[in-house]
Amino acid sequence: ALYVKQVYLEMSSDSWEVGCFSFQIGLEANWKILQMFELEEMELYFSCRDTDFFVLSGRLRAGGAELALEIRKAGEFQIAGYMLNTEAVPLEGFLKGIGIPSENLPQIGLEELRFSCVPEENIYSFSAGVDWQVSPDDLWQFEGVLAAFSLEAEKKGEVWKTDVEISGKVRFHSYAFQIKMQLGEQTRLWLTLLDDPAVFRLQEFIRKLGYEEFVLPEGLDLALRELTLAYDFSEDKLEFLTVLEQGALYFRSDLEEETAGKRRYFLAVKIDGEIDLAGLPVIGRILAGDGTASIGDFMLTAASEEIEELSLGGMEVPMPVQKGLTFLVSLRLQSETRLLRIVLGQTKSEVLKKDIGEASEGFGQLQLGCQIGPVYLQGIGIAYKDGAFQVNLTASLRGSGLFFELEGLFAEYRLSDHTVHFGLQGIELEFKTAMVEAGGGFVNEGNDAFAGTLLISAAGLSLSAIGACQTGRDPSVFAFASLRGLRFGPPCFQVTEIAAGMGCSRSILIPPVEELEEFPLIQVVQGKEELEGLLSQVDRLFPAQKKSSWIAAGIGADCFRMADAVVIAILQLGTSDVFDLLGRAQIEIPHRAPEPAARASLLIKLTVDPEQGNIPIDGVLGSDSYVLSRNCHLSGGFSFYLWYGGEHRGDFVISLGGYHARYQRPEHYPSPQRLKLSWQLCPELYVGGSLYFALTPSAVMAGGDFQMDFTWKCVKAWFHAYVDILMCWKPYAYDFSVGISLGVNVNLSLFKLHFELGCSLSIWGPDFSGKACIHLWIISFTISFGHGQKKSQTISIEEFRESFLSSSSEEKRLAETGEEKGEFKGIDLTFTDGLIGDRQAEETSGKTVNAQRLQIQVVSNVPLTSLRFDQQEALKSAEENIWLRPCGEKVSPGMSVTVERIDQTPVQGSWHQELIWERVPSALWAPSEWQEETMECCTGLKIRVEQPGGYRGLCFTAACREEEEECLLPAPEERPFVEYDQTQAYELLGGITDPKQTEKRATLFEHFGGDSIDLSGFGEPREIFRIAPVLARIGGKRDG
Template sequence: ASIPDFSIDEAGFTVELTDKHVTFHAASTEGLEIVTGFQVNNLGLDIDHTPAATPGGQATTTGELLGTILIAGIDLNLRALLEQGAGSGSDITFETSAATGSAIPIGNLISDLAAFGSITVPASIDGALLSNIISTYQVGKELTFGFDVSLETDGKSVIISVLLRMSKNGTSWTKVFEGLVTAGDLEFDVSFSQSASEKSFYASLRPGGVGEMDLRNLLLNFVDDPNNVIPSLTVSLNEAFVAYNKETTQAKGTLLFGVSVGAGMTFSDLPLVGPMLNGQTIGVDSVMISYATSSLTMPQVRKMNLSIPANKPKLPEVDLNSGVGMSLLMAFGKLKQYMALPVAEQAPPSSPGTPAPAPTQPERDGKWFPVGKKMGPLSIDRIGINLKDAKLIFGLDATVAVGPLTLLLEEMTLGSPLDHFAPEFGLRGFGLGYSAGPVSISGFFLRNPTTEEYAGAALIQTSKLTLKAVGAYAMTANGPSFYLYAYLGYPIGGPAFFFVEGLAAGFGFNRSVRTPEIGDVKTFPLVAIAVGDEDFLTVAERMATGGYVPIDPGKIFLAVGVRFTTFKQLDSFLLIIATFGDSFRLDLLGLSKLVVPAPVPGATPKTPLAEIELAIKGTFAPAEGFVGVQAQLTKNSYILSRDCTLTGGFAFFTWFAGSPHEGDFVISLGGYHPQFSRPSHYPVVPRLGLNWTLTKEITIKGQLYFALTPVCVMAGGRLEATFKSGGLKAWFIIGADFIIGWKPYMYDARIYLNMGVSYTFWFFGKQTVSFDIGADLHIWGPEFSGTAYIDLGIVDFTVEFGAGASQTVNPINYSEFKETFLPGSNLATVSIVSGLLKEDNLDAAGNVMEIGNNTTPAEKVWVVSPKEFELNTDSAIPAKTVQGITLPATISQNFGIGTMDVGNSGLETFHTITITKDGEDVSGNFLYDQITKSYPAALWGSKLKPDKNDTRTINGLLSGVKIKARPPLDPDQMGFLDQGVFTFQMLQIQRDAVGAGLSFAKTSGPVTVPASNADRDKILASLGFDAAQDFETGGSTDDDLALAGLHDPVVGSYS
């Protein structure tokens, strides 16, 4: 290499004589001038020569040229390697190692480089502190300085590696600032804004960067915890950038990181829609996912775009919120429009529960933008964008109209994974409309992507007929699940009191019907479809999305309904739903409407005198031990005027075996006593009431109620009238609340009355003058007695009236209790639960009666299997003691007879079990367990006068015994035998064996069986038979002896 000329102040060399190794060192205090006023100081030269180790080998010579540059107060050590064999035309380039230490202002560097001419520092790094400074010098050609600059943002600080490149051009120097931002394995080339006032830069991804990467890993360079701001997304990086902007009013700048992912997608590729676009484009030109450390306004974004090279992707010119977002450039024909979509970590799904009915327009995933553009027969209503499961999905709501046919496409989707382009098409549903002449058809079909359920509805109308149908289908792990429900509106006819106007029917497989509360019967879709007060398609969409007929493996339901009128005054619809599967259930839903007078078809509508609409609900669920019937007026009910509204309801609930509330019941008309604490399993029943706003000054309100429970009977009411005009107010209130006990008969009532007047006026502030009188009465009996407290405003007093009877209750005796509350016969019953093989009828003589004998049997006999046999006893009287057997558990003693004033300790009841065989007790051959249930506290409580809030039932009382045969021993178990069965003793035979002393002759050939044979007669006699009397003989082989095997043998020859 050509070493520049410089004077030497000192020099030296060494020579190793053994191996001829030579080193040379020279140093100079004279500088090597780069430009006037700026030079390389402290020059030094080191050369090392090593001869070849073997003859013909290669000798090596190395060298380096050393120096220092003083810049910004820091000495940078320069070093240039001298290559062996380089010619005189080779360049010598000095390089430095990074100078660590305290950061220095960039202004100090620029001032020390003043000898090179004016240097304009990019505004985004002007005033920044520099660190890790390095330098290179190519002698006579180029001088560079590299350093790191840290820029503060609302996220992590961003580090830019800046390079100031100064190249000699004749007698002048060209100065250029370059930059590099590193994010993980990605490198971004920085383009600084050339404006002195714009503190911004744009850095684009270098070609050949990573093809796929998780955005969370990328954001680690800019965010402390990216898990909180973005879901895990692996994307294919086509383009990526880092942009920075700082306003003069900002303490910290805004950093924007963006990734351009995937390829453009167009709806032109979709079936059905594509051919209708007539060559126009609807789709996505580009997709960008970005992260901003703070928000950017549209003007700020436009300003940043000015610094982006022409061949690089521009920032979306929309308002960008802080955090992660998605920006799309949509194409609608020739129109281009940016759309922004927030991206957030999706929350986990909640546990299922009872679903509420969905709104008519359900919330949809993603973000939807109105379009309102028509292209030929296609009308585009809106475009939707959604990011889900690392897939970008675009939705389209559109309408296709061709002649009398209209087709509504709902959420037709086009999507693709972000890590590779693989378009996927989908359709949430479609609507259909057709109208030609007297025939109109409308309907829809929807797909639920979560359950893969397909639901639909159809409406067919002519001038006389209406057919409405809804249904759904889904394939589940338990097989297909579907339902179909239809209503035919057509006047079929019938008598005036039951004139059929329409029929409904439904069937469901692996489905059940989720029946509504009584207050929601009117809007329940299966009822609303038949009643027709709502638009059918609105009801059907609610049906399809509201979970009213959910998937229920193993369940089957049948539904039958009828709509009818009664004397053209009463319009009713009743629907019966039977559900089968692991249990049986029967539900009744209905709606009945009375309008007086009934509207006349074709006449001008008039406000009716009264309109009363009653919702009905009934349930019979044997497996749950429940029967319930409810009826309730809807909010549409009124009389005389629509300002005179009617309210009220009725309920009858009872619980039997299978329910935890077994034995309890309630009948209510209008609710309960105000102080009655309603148990959670009792129905809510609104007051029978009237609320009439007669004029704007006069209001009348009235309420009534009645309720019957196992504890007591409640009844009461209230009437209130109010007049209010300006500051004047007058009122009248009367009410009563009764409680009536069972045996012993008693009643207790509180009656109140209040009336008054008040006047409010302004006199040194708001003043009110009022006067009222009232009375509170307490009545009890029998005999009729009571007290009254009377308040006349200025004086009050108490009056006693009636018989003055004590408020204590007299108990009844057992005879009265038995006659009133216990069944006349069959206090105890026995029932076969399992193992019954047959049932025989016995006559008076104990013989089994033949089939077809209609005579009343004297007795019935069960023939049972000993293996599966199970018998239950039941008693109308709860028992405290079981006699005749031993039960494994303790029996509850917590009951008495309150009406007799007999407490828990004063009552003894018995349940006796006796099992005999041929007069012998065999109860030890069976297993026993107690059967408990709930009994009414009004009968078996311990209080003579129960409180209205006392417990209505006493749970866990013994009502009977379960009797089962002991199970047989398993084959691998050994039973126990009495030792005596194995004992024995030797006996001496006292006589010869039967036949001893008899002579037998050996004959050959057949023999004749004689009618009489002395030897044979002896044998028979020894066996206890009389041959002459007990047998018929005569030589025939079919006589009694032959059949018994005792005829003479056929003797032949023996070998």
């Protein structure tokens, strides 16, 4: 019921005449409309002209919101209202006020609420801005909310249907989302990701939602295409609806249920992909056959606890679901599908149901035990690591005496790009018949590296081989083979084993002589180590190195069945060529007895490196050397070094066991260990001794010592003896020392007893002199004899010449002719190139040479201080004199070289000269205060004919053949040197030396000579070519 409160009438004479009037009525009672809203303070304004018009206004109160409402009739009804509240109205209170149930809503306020209605359609709407207030404990930590509220009510018959929602955009944990929230009896929230899915980090996002324990497998890259979050406020349930590039993802959490204060969750990721096993090497096509052999249906599950049953609505997940991370994989083979489970993040293996397979940390496996054709499958294992599934199969092939074991047969499926890679790490081969047995295999070591072995046995012989290669950007190859079971050769050296090896783009690390006993190549040839054991050391012993290669060959031998010997020769090729000779010899008495009475092993190493300019030979006794007893050890070494180039050219040293104690060893000399015998007969008695010998350009030395010590309680007894010899070259100077000492020492508690008898003898000369020392425990005295002073005696220059200045060419000539030795000129002359032969004539004799290639070397046995060539000074030394140390005199040696014809006329031409520098022994040519073993001096001269440059020749062409009165040929320009292929020159030489051609030339020369001159001999090839012909154009390079 409505009660009129006030009536206002407005009318004029003009309006009355046209039938227009209006009035306003104030209504006192409230009017309830829509069965949920009430109008207060209503007013009705009515106007009547040509059509009816009225306006009903008032205040509308709904759920704490106050709106100004106006109902207008102007042809059609129009109902609209706007909010009068100055502060936001809580959403939850507003919905309850209008009769819409809502619970557990976030703190959301409505701003600028508006109302509208379409009476003809019975549709009523509210719209407002949203003020989303965030509390610290709220799950939805939204930022930058740009959303709107809408409520739409529609009456169908007597039933009202309402649709309430919030929509817009928000930022949630730094990501942009499209938000949609439906409110009512079942309130739900949807968040759709707006950012690029490629930058979305799923694991980080879920952890920020409060799931701190949630973790994805390492390396798993989920390529999202879209992401939508769904949350049910009534059930407090959170779900993810996600589409992947290859698969789908489902996440669910019941927030109201917690375990130990942690939220429960479940994640399932289905990955679309398949590994077709037909692509496997060797056996792939056999496995596939006419059917399907594949691995697929990859699924990842993650759960906060074990789940027995769960309805996912659309995604099938095998139950039960284990706690933590688990991968599920399906194997389809021979029309049968089996499931494997891979458990991640556990510390021990777990065995699940048989139809699931065995599961352990990061690995799942199935025992198959089936045969498909010649292929026998023992089992299959699947592992997950770094974003990839790796399938490993244990398989073999059998048939016709052959057995192949496939090692490391695998297929890899990468989740990042969904690519499949197949591989085979190795193959083992076994073949066996009545006559031959063979076995071997190869292995893929990764990074394009392969290694393999081979063993063949037949007729008592055994061939073993290993190899390794590196492909790819830096290829390299290594191989080594050994043939055993041999026995051939004389009894003194019967070969029992042959070995050979090579390395391309690989170097070889050769140890020092002391470590040769443990060198794997030595041990392999000895039979102490199998070749297979060498494969694990390939990269350490033979590292890859560009532009470096080596070849090796070795033998093992048996000498009179008493000694075993191993020799290995190695040639290294690279920036410098190095030759190494390694050896080990061992003698046992009795030979190869379990406990021989004596054993001695010797290790030898020879290295020739042209860049070092020396030839070093080192040897050492092996650590297992002994005599009579294993407690009687033998040790020591020897060295022989010869320098032919470099700083120490001309120097040498031979040393067995080291040097004299007073000898100052140069730094570049080796230092071998003393040759020692050390024998601990018993705890009380020790016997030992040592020896040494050394030869240098300045001295020779030798010596040794022997000792025997006895210790028992308070009693000590000893016997010591020694001898040392040091001798210099001519003039001979020697120093000889020998000594002996024996004694007893008794240490009692009250007193000590000491008895000692010793003597020593020192002899030097010439002249023969020395002294003897006698030492008793009560007195010591010395007896001197001879001159008593050490001094050196010089020799004459004639003696020096006869002893040290020998010429190899002169001695050779005297030995051939039987002439007596006459005056020696002190030089050696050698033709290093261009020599054709000797020519003997009636009056003269000499050498026939090719003048164009002539090279001569003139070397003096005396260091030179001056040298002249063709009356020109070639050397002027800063040192004006050279010492003759054995003579104690200074000399100034000089040499003059002149090239003349046989008639003693000078040779006109251009010569190239080069001085020869060598290191000579300082014991012969240096003053006594010189400290080094050698000194560098000029000793000779190399001369050769200067090669002519390009020269001019006539250029005769076809134009010159024209019939003209005069043809003037221009002189062409000089041509540069050009290299030519000389193969054709040797082919031409073969035709010229043919006997048939020789016979034809002889006939021609016979006719050319007529009756007076015999030219038939000029047809012989030896008269045509003194040396091999060189093919070149005029002006080209002619020295081939």
